[in-house]
Amino acid sequence: QVQLVQSGAEVKKPGASVKVSCKTSGYTFSMFGFSWVRQAPGQGLEWMGWISPYNNNTNYAQKFQGRVIMTADTSTGTAFLDLRSLTSDDTAVYYCAREHLKHHWLDPWGQGTLVTVSS
Amino acid sequence: DIQLTQSPSSLSASVGDRVTITCRASLTIANYVNWYQQKPGTAPKLLISGASSLQSGVPSRFTGSGFGTEFTLTISGLQPEDFAAYYCQQSYRAPRTFGQGTKVDIK
Numbered sequence: 719q720v721q722l723v724q725s726g727a728e729v730k731k732p733g734a735s736v737k738v739s740c741k742t743s744g745y746t747f748s749m750f751g752f753s754w755v756r757q758a759p760g761q762g763l764e765w766m767g768w769i770s771p772y773n774n775n776t777n778y779a780q781k782f783q784g785r786v787i788m789t790a791d792t793s794t795g796t797a798f799l800d801l802r803s804l805t806s807d808d809t810a811v812y813y814c815a816r817e818h819l820k821h822h823w824l825d826p827w828g829q830g831t832l833v834t835v836s837s
Numbered sequence: 838d839i840q841l842t843q844s845p846s847s848l849s850a851s852v853g854d855r856v857t858i859t860c861r862a863s864l865t866i867a868n869y870v871n872w873y874q875q876k877p878g879t880a881p882k883l884l885i886s887g888a889s890s891l892q893s894g895v896p897s898r899f900t901g902s903g904f905g906t907e908f909t910l911t912i913s914g915l916q917p918e919d920f921a922a923y924y925c926q927q928s929y930r931a932p933r934t935f936g937q938g939t940k941v942d943i944k
Contacts, residue, residue: 753933755881763873763881763924763935779932780838813880822928823871825883825892 720744722814722828729834730804738831740797740814747795748772751817753824754788754799756810764810768817769797804835839863839927843936849944854915858939860908860925869929870908872901875938876921884923885910915941 725739740752754766767778771790778786787800797814812831815824840863850856860870868888873881883892885901888908898913912919920943925936 755935762938763875763926765926765933765935768931768933777931815881818886821869821887822933823883823886824873824881824926825886827880827882830880 720816720826722816722826724812724814724828724831727832727834729836732805732835732837734804734835735800735802736804736833738799738801738812738814738833740799740828742795742797742816745816747790747792749819751819751822752788752790752797753815753817753822755813755815755824755827757813757830758807758810761810766799766812768822770819771797772819801833804833806835808833809835838932839866839930839934841925841927841934841936843923843925843939845939846937847940847942849942850915851944852915852917856912856915856919856941858910858923858925858941860903860910860936862906862908862927865905866927866929868904869927870901870903871926871928872899872910873924873926874919874921875924881924912941 721743723741748771751770753768769776769788785802789798814828842861844859870888872885875881889901900911923939
């Protein structure tokens, strides 16, 4: 059974950084990519970017360029999202999702990690 | 970036109703559309990939169709567990944008 389990909720001050992890099990880690998607309170889904654990290629949404780093540790089957220079607009639930390498659909998703940015 | 416009943004329906949600893309994207269902407080769940391929375990009352720029998700015979938000997503090109969502609630 494929599972993605994310790290717990975080509270950060403006200007800080946050690192969210996504631990996988039940499949060959390098055979799929990961997308990170966030959802602000009461809002829709926003795609942040993608990483392939196979070759560490990444593709970030322009909005997050220079502020986000996505990594993958094949030894532990874990993907990571690093987001810097946080503002209150970054308060959201952050999801990792396994991505089909060719057709890019997202399945399954992690349970989500709430990141709250507040002074 | 490819824009996806979903309509309606919300709708009220009764159990047993047939519901159709439309997703229009700002340029042609072949069949690279996926549909997700999200219930409050939970992660999205993939229902349909490649515009019309039903995922394993998803009830057959969900159908997807379309090609190019216009896509639809139809729920035939709405069930109580179908009241949720639905999102389309294009996987044709990065950034892999989502529609703004359609909330289906009980009339």
